[in-house]
Amino acid sequence: MRGLQALLWAQHMLGLFGTTEAGKHNLFVSSFRTRNIFSISYDDETGYMREERSVLGYQGHTWLSFNWNKTVLYASQQDGWSSYMVLPPSLLAQSASVPINRGCQGQNNDPGETSLYVSRLPPYYLYGAGRSACSQVVSVRPDGSLEAVVQTVNYRQSGSFLFSSTNTSRVEGFAMSPDSRWLYSADSRGSGIWITPVDTRGRLGTPSFNPIEMEDIRPRRLALHPSGRYLYVLNRRPNRVFTFEVIQSSGLPPSLRQLDVSIALVPTGWCFHASSRLH
């Protein structure tokens, strides 16, 4: 393992076989059920695409994401997450696979497909969730390999403890503030956004819930503008992206204010939109 790390380091420093031709770009492509991870290239000048390599991963993967400097590829899968070392520009080496902690809110879950978000600031931890009411923090080693689930955080709306079913929340998508201090999570069952503080060790604090007061919208994915000012929420049901203004206040979790702009993803006719407001 130490030898591999040294090799990777040398490659990144010297670009040993990491040199790319002008106009040629490389992508990694995953498959849901088969273990293939394809490395394909695209030539911007000719439009030519081809398979460069195919490697076998730990499992089929639903989602791929790089770490901050693209030395590691993270992947989500049924029941957990995997990491691969990137050997530029088109090769991968297996490094680790970490199972999800099935325990959530005192119950044993069938986690299903996981989602993931990788912090761009130290300690570069991975934040993920199965199809449950819990987020999980996965630590990484100095080389970026996944290490272990080090924390599980419960998402449950206050007042719902009497009906403490794990069905009240399901976290499906993440975003993180530019300073990596706040983790945003889309909750499709609870119909809102959780905002969770992240400390300097990468651990999560107590989440606070921001409901979206509309029926049956199922927030699914999040994107935060690089400015940190606007949060975009993709909803599963009404096929709309809602836009929220992020209002910062020192020491407190940011608050969300819904804007009148909602983006219709299915072309509709004339439609006046009145949004709900969050405070």
Place this chain on the structure above:
Amino acid sequence: VFPCIFKAPLTITGLAENSYRGSEIQLSEDGRVLYATVRYRERKSDDGDDDRATAKYVTRDTSTVLSQDFLTPVNRTFPGAKKVYSRQAGTNGILTAVLLSEGRPGSFSGGYPIQMLMQASTPTSGGRSNVVKVAPWNNGVFALSDSDRGFVQIWRLDGISGLPPDTVHVPLPALNINWKPQGPPSNIRASIVGEWRAPTSAVGNKAYPNDDDLPDEIIPSGRGCCSNAIWYD
């Protein structure tokens, strides 16, 4: 009057909103363009067939589209399109690109949605994927992954850099992009410029639409390649 969002039974193009499910969302690295997709959702047989309509505006620009697939605008033709085809719509996903305000560098004001850049149907339902990933080197170039037929396409949106840099002169009501008509700027132009097909062995088998009770060696439809395609460089 918000029921309009949820109850619109038919749209001007005959697309039933209920037949789609919000899928994925992604920003370009420079924060100027927001991409979002919906997947086509199989309708139950008792839904009736009224909402399946023919899209009249299907274009293909033979000079730039290298792929065999048609680029299919849902509600309008693209400027400069040379041919118009008619084709049944309703089983395709939809891809939307929205221009965001720029803001000054280092300031705290970028990211407000200004204008629709493109709304086009994807070549397939998307399977379980239909994920857009924007190239790190160009906010108008993106990879679209599909697990219905098992491909990765490269799309290109030209003309973004020629748009006004920011929103200062846009009157406020126009910022609400639900207000129609507000089509894409005339100098925006979309094309599919590349396609890679996964080997058949890695693509879900159309003969097996369901997950249940299948042996491991059979990949059900939509469950093979390609779930996600990300740019290394």
